Amino acid sequence: MAAKRDFSNLTFSLYKNAQEMKMYESYYRGGAWDKGKTVPFHNLELSPAANILNYGQGIFEGMKAYRSVRGNIVMFRPEENAQRFARSCRKMAIPEVPVDKFMDAVRQVVLQNEEFIPDSDDGKYSMYLRPVCIGTEPLLGVRASKEYLFYIFASPVGPYFDKVGIVSLWVTDVHRAAAHGTGDAKAVCNYAVTMRPKIEAQVRGFDEALYLDTVHNKFVEEAGAANFFALMEDETLVTPNLGIILPGITRESIIRLAREVFAMKVVERELSVEEVCSGAKECFLCGTGATITSVREINWQDKTYNVNKNDYQLAHKLYDLLIGIQLEREKDPFGWVTKLD
Ligand SMILES: Cc1ncc(COP(=O)(O)O)c(C=O)c1O
Structure with missing residues (x-):
């Protein structure tokens, strides 16, 4: 070598x-x-x-x-x-x-x-x-x-976000993709539209933009290059429905780990930004680049909400297991890891 x-x-x-x-x-x-x-x-x-x-x-x-x-x-x-x-x-x-x-x-x-x-x-x-x-x-x-x-x-x-592990989000009025459009494909056009919202988020002192649905401008979709999860007060882990968002491989893996290893209730449903800002105990983003990145706060309609009252505990637990499996430190219960050499 x-x-x-x-x-x-x-x-x-x-x-x-x-x-x-x-x-x-x-x-x-x-x-x-x-x-x-x-x-x-x-x-x-x-x-x-x-x-x-x-x-x-x-x-x-x-x-x-x-x-x-x-x-x-x-x-x-x-x-x-x-x-x-x-x-x-x-x-x-x-x-x-x-x-x-x-x-x-x-x-x-x-x-x-x-x-x-x-x-x-x-x-x-x-x-x-x-x-x-x-x-x-x-x-x-x-x-x-x-x-x-x-x-x-x-x-x-190295890490996708400059601030390793914890980011803040700003809810944008720009819509990333519409129903029956290209949102569920990894098409270059879906990313061109995210450049300005990301700059606007950063100018306001936040790390990344959070996108809402096109029809109601109300339901959370995803961030520029990562899917979104919220742990609610009743301990249910909620993530937005598939359809318009990118069907993330990390997202699907987290759903399985939370359900099958941690025996958690995981629901894919419409998740309003209001519900997240008022009732989420913990929020995080996930993706190949982002792995699992905790969200500290969300700014929506000029107010900043603390969306982590849980000391990032779930994100840490999921991160340790997911990375543990990916690095062959933990048992790989689903046969997810492919050896190349
Ligand atoms: C828009 C968007 N959403 C979600 C994700 C997460 O997908 P994956 O977990 O397959 O990397 C990505 C890519 O990383 C993305 O670009």
């Missing part, structure tokens, strides 16, 4: 020496995907008229590879990302990237960048993988591309 690199003080940003890493690329032309291969990390060459640059026909994924406490290179439920990528393709009229092809590409990128996987330090550090698929055909009229590029690059990363 190559000399150890120094990954201390990493944040969630592109690694400064990314050009030393390998990426994967595969092209779709003439109605079929080519075999694909790993190549040095490099800039892409695109026509100024490429579909992705003008009309945003693109999707992506986010996943992490860890070096576990047993010394294995592991990933958490990577087939779920492969399946979600295929669903996102279908939604955005992109030719589907088959699950096997996706998994093979992921394996190649992780193993060929092995020296860039940081020691995990309790889950704080990992190698993040970013699979992307974009329409590359030059065109003028609005229509689906006939040519695509599927690529995966990687970067060693």
Whole structure:
């Protein structure tokens, strides 16, 4: 193995020496995907008229590879990302990237960048993988591309939020996605709309925006890149229904852990922001990037509410178990961890 690199003080940003890493690329032309291969990390060459640059026909994924406490290179439920990528393709009229092809590409990128996987330090550090698929055909009229590029690059990363573990949220009037729209796909357009609310949240001194439903402007949906949970006074753990939000793999894993390991009552339902601000005992965000991040307070209609009267106890308990499973410290009761080496 190559000399150890120094990954201390990493944040969630592109690694400064990314050009030393390998990426994967595969092209779709003439109605079929080519075999694909790993190549040095490099800039892409695109026509100024490429579909992705003008009309945003693109999707992506986010996943992490860890070096576990047993010394294995592991990933958490990577087939779920492969399946979600295929669903996102279908939604955005992109030719589907088959699950096997996706998994093979992921394996190649992780193993060929092995020296860039940081020691995990309790889950704080990992190698993040970013699979992307974009329409590359030059065109003028609005229509689906006939040519695509599927690529995966990687970067060693640290925590997603600057403030590790606890954040504050600001409820925005901007709506991220509407019913029967693209919210449940990991489509690039869903993220473009979150740039301004995030800036507005930060200008007001909060870390991230929280989105409400489009119809009533009342029910919590999710944050910019993470799902939302609230523990209510009666000890029920509530999370917003699927439909418009991204069906998070971490969200689904937390529901199962809370129900099946901690024997908690977990309900997926409409959850008004008023109910959260007045009655939640504890709130947290979750996602591949965010893992489990506690929410200290929520600002809604110019008032700030303390949404943690529970000393973050549930988030800590879930975090320890989830990260414990991901790093092979805890038993993996659901067979979620995939060894790559
Ligand atoms: C909008 C959004 N919601 C939720 C999540 C969490 O999904 P997952 O747990 O699959 O990473 C993400 C991605 O991290 C996201 O971008």
